[in-house]
Amino acid sequence: MESANQTGISEFFLIGLIYVPELQPLFFDLFLSMYLITIIGNLLIILAVSKDSRLHTPMYFFLCNLSFTDICTSTTTVPKLLLNIQVHDQSITYIGCLSQVCFILTFCVLESCLLTVMAYDRYVAICQPLRYTIIMNPFLCICLVLLSLIISTINALLHTLLVLPLSFCTEQNVPNFFCELGQITKLSCSDTFINILFIYTATIVFSVIPLSGIIFSYIQIVSSILKIPSVGGRHKAFSTCGSHLSVVSLFYGTGLGVYMNASVSNSSISNVITSMMYSVVPQMLNPFIYSLRSKEIKGSLRQLIIGIICFP
Template sequence: MEPGNLTGVSEFLLLGLSEELKLEPFIFGLFLSMCLITVFGNLLIILAVSSDSHLHTPMYFFLSNLSFVDICSTSTTIPKMLLNIQTQSKGITYEGCITQMYFFVLFVMLDIFLLTVMAYDRFVAICHPLNYRVVMNPRLCALLVLVSWILSALDSLLQSLMVLQLSFCTYLEIPHFFCELNQMVQLACSDTFLNDMVTYFVAVLLAGGPFAGILYSYFKIVSSIRGISSAQGKYKAFSTCASHLSVVSLFYCTGLGVYLSSAATHSSHSSATASVMYTVVTPMLNPFIYCLRNKDMERALKKFFGMAGIKGPIVIRLEKCP
């Protein structure tokens, strides 16, 4: 069929990660498992932070927000993919595709901003420890999260409105497991020069800018740590930001790897497979990174499960009372 311009697009086709039907049960089980681990792992972090007063600090406040965003990000893409595999259908409505793209861009940008805010928090804690409580006060923490949401929502709205201005051809197959922004733009029949320029400008401003801020924060952190005389003091200072540094490295390295691999291979399916790393694997690993070798989180989780275990028998005894 020759491609032709359509004024009203009804639906797109998500081709997924593989065209082989034999692999679909394996892919379904794998992604269902990763989705459940991501949701329950990040939910545990939120519950642990909210239930333990010792974790009511800026660092864990930002961490709980990051966990919430990771849950939302995974819930935006994976359920539709699992539904398509289960129903043997690849279709997604035009409105559903735009909605999925909007929320995916929103939560990815929120990840970037929250990781930047957390880097600033570690910068203040290590480089200006005496002023930490004054600088990172609850009002500023709430303001930083609010600004992150506003900027992310505006960027996502701009990208979605730009896509809504495009007209699409009859070839509406997206070689991905979700409605990815670049893949949708590539399907357009109309001129996409303005979309490409806006995407590159936003990437430099809203992704490159925060990344530069993270690099500057850690440059100052490393300089401060080097100035500490005792080895124990250096280890203690570095351990407070080791988890965050691991998450930042994982997020940016996998995201950068996706675009480098897609540019090198020019294969859409290779890009879709590589994007699994930062869209699914990174949110899944965040709870493990922040919980392992983190004594505060371990204590909070033990306390949380201990409280849950204690409440059970109490309820049973009350029910037996006359």
Template sequence: MGHRNQTYISEFFLMGLTDDPELQPLIFCLFLSMYLVTILGNLLIILAVSSDSHLKTPMYFFLSNLSFSDICLSTTTIPKMLVSIQAHNHSITYLGCLTQACFVLISVGLENCLLAVMAFDRYTAICHPLRYTIIMNSRFCGLLILLSLLLSIVDALLHSLMVLQLTFCTNLEIPLFFCEVVQIIKLACSDTFINNIVIYFAAGLFGGVPVCGIIFSYTQIVLSVLQMPSVDGKYKAFSTCGSHLSVVSLFYGTGLGVYISSALTKSSRNTAVTSMMYTVVPQMLNPFIYSLRNRDMKKSVIKLIGKIPFVFQ
């Protein structure tokens, strides 16, 4: 198969979930609904945290940033797919594809870091309650967010710059509904050994390190809670971690499912469907998990929704 230098590549083609024209309207309505629910739910979380003085704590500060990350990831992937379905054109420009892949990496990396930071916050609150306000001060919390964002941006730019050095074959079909750096590299005709090494290193950094941090934090939390003499104290401590554990399980569970599915199947359609499970579903369900399992957040969201009719009067 012949190949051409990336300088002359004009576009990639996103295969999406299916090429059946009869299913396109159904997929469009499904993804549009999921996108609207994701945006509305996460915006409510952000507005509730910013408007309720009772939620001015590090835990909810990190939660609002997680919601912002969810909005960014969904906005990076879904609108392009909706436009492609409406226009019956699944192509995406070369620079547009790299830009989308870059923002996907930033959002996913930031989400990984935030989940680890939120676990550390719960660990500090339960295991070191007397020093909690001293450790988790506003300046330190802001630095954690900036560091997470900086690491994610550096990682995304590194991958993007390395992709720019590749040459590509004439087959430029990406078996997903969005551009992903791993799938882009698979289309390259030139040597991708260094790219794959960087990907594995980044996966260990943004996957392994946060997971290890979360496991360590919750191991210490469980040991600390078991030493509490009061049953009510144990229940209260575990209840404050329930929402975060649910989100962590959903995010990493779907990510692990995608990895296993990709390893076991060679079907491009199955790959596209499984990719949806970690780029769309967790971002849509996170607001419901926090608003339904967290009493303070539920009250604040209900209060905020109750004010909405008065805004339009």
């Protein structure tokens, strides 16, 4: 009989930041600031698009869903971190840990799917402009978002269900500020071959395939843009894709950094930094990227903020 199994584990300890106790107040202020900026920035994007009828288009519909996903991603991890720092307790319950695993997987995969859908939207808008309103109709837009949510949820649930049978004998320290699937799997004293195989398979399916689709879309987009005779027309077409390309580069660039770090390092500080780079930083920067590069968003945000200040 095993000395301990999954039912004997009541909690894990998130020890990613405890090695520098004198910096705990700084970490609290840093993560709180990033979280507030994420929430406020993404909420402003959602409100601006909702209030401005000129932005009721498929592109901005997908942007609202992306902003909501960014809010959910940060909310899955940062509030628990802030609470742990405030009460000087790094523990998280077994159920809470599995919930974090499930939700962070759901929202990260959902973001990948949404970025792919947004690339398809730009492809149709530029390569088939005369059929854009017919192809990207409201029914299809809603179905694409719902399908992305269903796929990401099923993937997360499958990963989480595969963690449930695992045994955790003695090691309960997670070298991060939230429960990350790969690190939880490493703590198990059970055979994790199936878990690791499924992790690598899902990584390929939900990162390599979407990224390949995005690259293919932009190859077609660039080819179509280069055929536009006027310089102004080419610049306008490129400008509609600039924000999306920046967000894609940030999201997949940080994801690549996480993968490379996992291959060469296993330190807590390194885990924390790379985890921040895919679960906190992109979600905070996405609203700035869209607001700075999109004249429509910039104008709507200006009107929204003026309205809030002048007519509270």
